[in-house]
Amino acid sequence: MTDDGGTEPLAMDFEGAGDGRERALALLLLSMADDEFVIGFSDSEWTGIGPILEEDVAISSLAQDELGHAQALYGLLADGVADDRDADTWAYDRPPEGYLHARLLDHHRGDWAATIARRYLYDTADSTRLEAVAGTSYQPLRELVAKIRREERYHLMHVQTWIERLADAGGESRARLIAALTTMGPDAGTVLAPLPGETALVRHGLVTEPFQTMDERWRDGVGVTFRRLGLAELPATADPASARSGHSNAFRALHAEFTMVRLSEVGATW
């Protein structure tokens, strides 16, 4: 594989030691795909029970987008890894501890304020990560991210509107938003916590800046909004070394649900 965009199999070995380019790239793809898959599936639980009709449609569209992004990212992994796993295998056939999503997404979607808090923290961090991946040396990912960023623009508009609406409403809306941000705050930075193999990611131009730089840029942007809305500054990331492991019971319940149909008839084509 060449640094300027080969598409040969990654020959990746998750169990392997070292921080080679192929393993680092596979971890990057899988962490991004798992993030999108988990938040997409989790937010899709609002379909049919959104707080107002327009919002029911909106959150369903957002969830559908995230699942589509996950499918495309799992597809890149399936194309790049030299085995017979396809996108569905990556999405559904791992035990809960095999998923690499950020701990922020281990929080249950909760009430509407919690869903908005989680979406706000995730979408702003994800958007910062996409900026750093937009110039990646891996051509298939560069092409996909160019497309994804055009869609995520709408996600940011949506969540920016909602966080202002809840914060400015005062009363119960603001109290619930603050409660959710207080609970999730220490895990917010897990989306941009350094991945194993970060050195290789940066050295090979797979991301164009280190995670620490992404995290600082993201906190600057969130800080501007939070100060304007009178919200407390986000705390430092709790336990960044385990940012993508040791998943919660809420995620185990979600995993049981999203694998249920697949497991009901193993090997079936749906």
Place this chain on the structure above:
Amino acid sequence: MVMTAPVSPASVRARLATVHDPEIPTVSIVDLGLVHDVRVSDDRISVELLPTFVACPALEVIRSTVVDALVGLGRPADVTFTFAVPWTTERLNDAGRAGLRAAGIAPPSEPADVRCPYCASASVAMDSVFGPALCRSLFYCRGCRQPFEAFKPI
């Protein structure tokens, strides 16, 4: 030895122009700007299409309709989707924009420039960025008092 008749990429594109978006029957996939590349060799036809949205659920229907439309050209068709360039709303041509209006969908433009597809009034308001499909927003026309959909600029 069986000889297959020569097939030009232009004749493949002519057939693609008969394939319509499954959700918008007044617009062909050519006018929508979905066709990225067409290549013809002696033993196959390769068509590369661009998804409008990554999660568009119509992709499989479009793929199979394209395969059906290319039957009879003496070689099988491979239809794949690519992100080689991002599909953007600038790829819609004038026929595509007219076709959207005919279906009651305002062609994509910045929200301030959206016109009602029924009465062309500029007195419209966006109800929601998110509509019944990933690619569409919801508007209301104060001129003819009709709700309508607008293609999202992307």
